[in-house]
Amino acid sequence: MVMNINEAIQTLTQKLIDRGTTVISVEDLSKNGKYGNARLTTDSHEIYHVKYTKSGYKPKDSDRVSSGAKELDAKLKFAIKSFGNGEDTLNGIDEDLILYLLSMMNNGFVCFFVTVLSDGTTLWCRADSFYEFVMRYDTFFKFPKTNVPVCEVPMGWLKPWGEPIVGYPSKEI
Amino acid sequence: MKSIGIDYGTGTSVLAEWMGTSSRIDTSITKEGLVLSDVIYGMDGKMILDIDPFLSTIACAKVERNIKRRLMAESESDNCVEIEYLKSLVVGRVSYIFHNFISNSSDAVAKVILTCPANTGQAYRESLFDIAKQVGLPSVDIVDEPTAAAVHHGLGQKATANERWMVIDWGCGTLDVSMIQRTAGSPDLKVVSIAGNNHLGGSDMDKLLADHLATKYGFISDDLKPYEAERIKKRLSDEIEVEDKLELFSGGNVPIKVTRDELELLVAPLIDKCSEIVEQALQDAHWESIGPDRIIATGGPILMPCVKRYLIELTDEYGAELNDRDPLTSVALGAARLAEIKRIGGLLVTSKVSKSIGIRVAEGDNTDVYHIVIHRGEERPVRRSVELSTSVDLQDIIEIEIREGDNESSAEANSMIARLNAVVRPDNKGSVRMKLNLSLSDNGGMEAYLEPLGDSNSLREVQPVGIKLGTERKGTATAELRAGDPVSEFKEQVLDINADPDTARQIYDRLKVKYHPDRQPENHDHWVQRLEAMDNLFNDYLRDIERQMQSSNVPNLPWDISDELESYYIDEVLAKRMTHCLANEIGTPGQQEVMTRLLKKYPDYRRILASYLFGIKRNKVLQDLLAKDDRPHVGLVVLLQNIPDKPIRERHEVLKAAYRVPEAKVREFLSNPALEIDKLYELVPSNAQAEVNPINGAPAHQKTDLQYEYLNGDTIITGNTYPVKDQIKAAARMRGTAASFDYGRKAWVIKGKHITDKDIFG
Numbered sequence: 001m002v003m004n005i006n007e008a009i010q011t012l013t014q015k016l017i018d019r020g021t022t023v024i025s026v027e028d029l030s031k032n033g034k035y036g037n038a039r040l041t042t043d044s045h046e047i048y049h050v051k052y053t054k055s056g057y058k059p060k061d062s063d064r065v066s067s068g069a070k071e072l073d074a075k076l077k078f079a080i081k082s083f084g085n086g087e088d089t090l091n092g093i094d095e096d097l098i099l100y101l102l103s104m105m106n107n108g109f110v111c112f113f114v115t116v117l118s119d120g121t122t123l124w125c126r127a128d129s130f131y132e133f134v135m136r137y138d139t140f141f142k143f144p145k146t147n148v149p150v151c152e153v154p155m156g157w158l159k160p161w162g163e164p165i166v167g168y169p170s171k172e173i
Numbered sequence: 174m175k176s177i178g179i180d181y182g183t184g185t186s187v188l189a190e191w192m193g194t195s196s197r198i199d200t201s202i203t204k205e206g207l208v209l210s211d212v213i214y215g216m217d218g219k220m221i222l223d224i225d226p227f228l229s230t231i232a233c234a235k236v237e238r239n240i241k242r243r244l245m246a247e248s249e250s251d252n253c254v255e256i257e258y259l260k261s262l263v264v265g266r267v268s269y270i271f272h273n274f275i276s277n278s279s280d281a282v283a284k285v286i287l288t289c290p291a292n293t294g295q296a297y298r299e300s301l302f303d304i305a306k307q308v309g310l311p312s313v314d315i316v317d318e319p320t321a322a323a324v325h326h327g328l329g330q331k332a333t334a335n336e337r338w339m340v341i342d343w344g345c346g347t348l349d350v351s352m353i354q355r356t357a358g359s360p361d362l363k364v365v366s367i368a369g370n371n372h373l374g375g376s377d378m379d380k381l382l383a384d385h386l387a388t389k390y391g392f393i394s395d396d397l398k399p400y401e402a403e404r405i406k407k408r409l410s411d412e413i414e415v416e417d418k419l420e421l422f423s424g425g426n427v428p429i430k431v432t433r434d435e436l437e438l439l440v441a442p443l444i445d446k447c448s449e450i451v452e453q454a455l456q457d458a459h460w461e462s463i464g465p466d467r468i469i470a471t472g473g474p475i476l477m478p479c480v481k482r483y484l485i486e487l488t489d490e491y492g493a494e495l496n497d498r499d500p501l502t503s504v505a506l507g508a509a510r511l512a513e514i515k516r517i518g519g520l521l522v523t524s525k526v527s528k529s530i531g532i533r534v535a536e537g538d539n540t541d542v543y544h545i546v547i548h549r550g551e552e553r554p555v556r557r558s559v560e561l562s563t564s565v566d567l568q569d570i571i572e573i574e575i576r577e578g579d580n581e582s583s584a585e586a587n588s589m590i591a592r593l594n595a596v597v598r599p600d601n602k603g604s605v606r607m608k609l610n611l612s613l614s615d616n617g618g619m620e621a622y623l624e625p626l627g628d629s630n631s632l633r634e635v636q637p638v639g640i641k642l643g644t645e646r647k648g649t650a651t652a653e654l655r656a657g658d659p660v661s662e663f664k665e666q667v668l669d670i671n672a673d674p675d676t677a678r679q680i681y682d683r684l685k686v687k688y689h690p691d692r693q694p695e696n697h698d699h700w701v702q703r704l705e706a707m708d709n710l711f712n713d714y715l716r717d718i719e720r721q722m723q724s725s726n727v728p729n730l731p732w733d734i735s736d737e738l739e740s741y742y743i744d745e746v747l748a749k750r751m752t753h754c755l756a757n758e759i760g761t762p763g764q765q766e767v768m769t770r771l772l773k774k775y776p777d778y779r780r781i782l783a784s785y786l787f788g789i790k791r792n793k794v795l796q797d798l799l800a801k802d803d804r805p806h807v808g809l810v811v812l813l814q815n816i817p818d819k820p821i822r823e824r825h826e827v828l829k830a831a832y833r834v835p836e837a838k839v840r841e842f843l844s845n846p847a848l849e850i851d852k853l854y855e856l857v858p859s860n861a862q863a864e865v866n867p868i869n870g871a872p873a874h875q876k877t878d879l880q881y882e883y884l885n886g887d888t889i890i891t892g893n894t895y896p897v898k899d900q901i902k903a904a905a906r907m908r909g910t911a912a913s914f915d916y917g918r919k920a921w922v923i924k925g926k927h928i929t930d931k932d933i934f935g
Binding site for chain 1 (some may be wrong): 532533534535536540544559560561562563564565566567568569570571572573574594596598599600601602603604606628630633746776777779780804806807810811814821822825828829832
């Protein structure tokens with residue numbers, strides 16, 4: 001079981017070591033109000049944004065959605081249905097965090113979004129893929145109180161972090 | 174310094190050294206210089222190398238025979254244990270011959286040539302390199318046996334006319350036929366074609382004779398002691414009839430009487446097979462009608478009168494000259510001469526690739542696809558490259574299997590000769606790209622190296638298994654003495670006139686010879702670089718041809734079986750291919766209709782369509798598909814995402830605005846025949862409606878009372894700023910600057926820009 005962001009960081013650090021990468025710095029973003037989020041930088045110019053969450057966010061049933069939010073609800077459910085691979089929840093991070101990762105990619109880092117669930121399941125994808133998906137399918141939402149947009153992707157769209165993946169190449173045409 | 178040649182044969186092995194003006198056989202082990210290649214084990218289980226079982230009657234526990242033939246066969250299998258065992262036997266035998274030679278020689282050996290059958294693939298050649306390393310042979314090259322024999326027989330002065338040689342090398346285990354060409358005025362040898370059979374040798378004749386005698390005299394063939402049948406076969410070359418006694422393992426002797434006619438009847442089918450191989454080699458060289466003007470024959474079986482008769486008939490048929498002296502040693506003698514030539518440079522000997530070399534690749538779910546990189550029959554030395562990418566998302570290791578063979582239907586059906594594991598940065602499928610360069614050098618070796626394409630950090634490490642990793646040459650050209658250049662000639666003769674692939678390959682081969690670095694050793698590195706540049710051009714040309722071929726056909730789908738077609742799994746590769754076909758109207762109208770339907774089974778098809786459209790800027794078919802789609806905004810966003818060189822934050826605002834453009838307007842943008850994708854970047858914000866909070870439907874941008882002050886070009890904003898702080902920051906970003914909160918003034922400061930209510934609230 002993974003109980004909190006610190007344990008999630010430890011989990012991810014070990015997984016990165018298993019893949020032959022060394023973590024050189026860890027930035028816990030809780031102090032900036034981004035609870036459950038941290039950034040790990042490796043010796044090979046990579047940034048892994050790790051988010052700890054107990055489980056994904058499951059959108060409400062459609063009949064409980066207010067009329068103003070119906071359009072967003074439809075978009076979220078379309079994304080889940082088309083790309084969720086049978087998993088019906090969403091996961092994501094604040095808009096400013098993903099934009100930060102994009103800006104770091106412009107600076108030569110390769111950035112990944114990683115989420116660690118309480119049962120230890122680790123899912124990940126490249127930060128730019130994450131961002132492009134969100135923008136493409138408009139899977140943003142804002143919580144009325146904070147007014148901070150959150151970028152969401154279907155949990156099943158993220159790739160499971162398993163053993164190092166070995167495969168044959170594809171030939172470029 | 175000595176140059177030597179070693180002919181490790183199936184039956185016997187020979188070492189020859191170059192003596193300054195001619196080659197000489199090393200006779201320090203046996204009088205004739207022939208050392209049995211077989212290895213015997215004594216009763217104590219130890220390998221005995223210095224006793225010739227041919228001549229000795231010592232008790233032995235085991236005789237390992239036909240080692241070379243077995244190693245050649247096993248080299249194409251995955252039986253590593255057997256391969257290593259056989260290699261250890263060869264190491265023992267070659268080491269014995271070599272160290273015996275150097276212990277009797279005062280000079281050090283500087284160059285060694287090992288020979289191998291021409292019809293042998295890279296796998297056996299790599300085994301020979303490994304054996305040479307274990308023995309401690311210095312500076313080894315591997316040369317085809319027929320080529321070495323040709324050097325012994327035919328290499329004198331420069332050719333006075335164009336010459337065509339046929340070399341028939343019929344050994345104890347293999348038959349090889351090489352067609353070799355020399356051009357008037359040149360000393361160089363160019364192998365034009367090769368053909369052979371690695372299971373057609375003198376030992377097969379011995380087996381036929383042993384079986385015949387066993388049937389005739391009522392004993393079990395396997396009971397016959399080694400070399401007994403061979404002994405009788407040899408006698409029948411000199412005698413019409415032989416009476417002898419054969420020794421059996423079970424004890425005792427069997428008296429026999431056999432005639433040469435009986436033997437010739439037995440081997441006649443083998444001579445027929447030889448004739449077929451000769452015909453094949455002539456056809457491959459396109460010499461069927463003109464034939465060779467010289468036939469060089471070597472190997473033990475050519476001492477048999479029936480084989481000799483066949484050779485004379487062949488020679489008469491073409492009016493050729495027959496060279497068949499030194500049949501048991503000519504390969505080693507030629508190899509020694511070639512070793513010296515290679516040591517000092519000047520002569521060029523090119524040969525042919527006997528088996529194609531390729532790699533295993535994945536195409537969709539099929540991971541057993543064989544892609545040939547170097548084709549059989551290509552001229553050696555050769556260097557080819559292929560561009561590869563990761564085949565699955567977040568792939569850590571790209572396993573590159575280098576295989577040898579010509580079975581194009583399955584990679585596994587070809588022999589694996591080496592593997593490279595490329596450790597890469599995990600990334601999206603297809604994002605990590607690299608170029609694999611494979612080369613077969615003229616010393617007989619194979620090299621491979623990987624170079625990353627794009628981000629150099631994406632390739633972390635390359636782990637070679639059974640392969641020498643190539644190193645980048647860093648030599649620089651000092652001068653160019655020749656008037657021509659392979660690169661410019663290739664451009665003129667191939668690229669500028671769009672030559673067809675066959676013509677291109679011929680021109681490429683000719684230029685490889687014309688500009689071979691050995692022709693000008695003083696500028697070796699310069700010509701190596703120029704030829705590498707030509708290799709790259711040729712590889713690019715081949716890729717273009719392949720691309721054109723692929724891009725002009727519909728995908729290979731079961732078009733006539735509707736059930737199968739409808740249930741076909743559509744992956745990203747196929748989706749891209751179908752998009753290409755739709756955009757370019759490839760296929761029948763019926764196929765295009767089916768492709769449109771199938772394409773939509775891929776969930777992210779809108780991204781594929783829009784990305785392709787971005788590449789070609791305008792296309793009625795794709796624009797209509799996107800405009801009429803149930804989610805036209807997706808296509809619009811993808812187009813906007815593809816526009817290059819936009820600041821991240823600014824683009825982010827534009828992308829968000831895209832979803833506030835009314836759907837009808839988006840369809841109008843996308844279906845516009847005069848679509849200008851770059852202009853969408855400005856059109857979208859100006860057509861976007863006001864933002865609302867998607868959770869509660871309230872306007873996302875609240876309007877509050879703000880006070881503006883302008884100082885030294887900066888904007889100072891005070892008032893009820895907290896509820897609209899994001900809007901202030903966004904307005905600053907849209908004007909290309911940033912907003913910061915001044916806690917002293919309790920105001921937002923926007924540097925260098927004049928910001929108004931309109932910028933913030935629209």
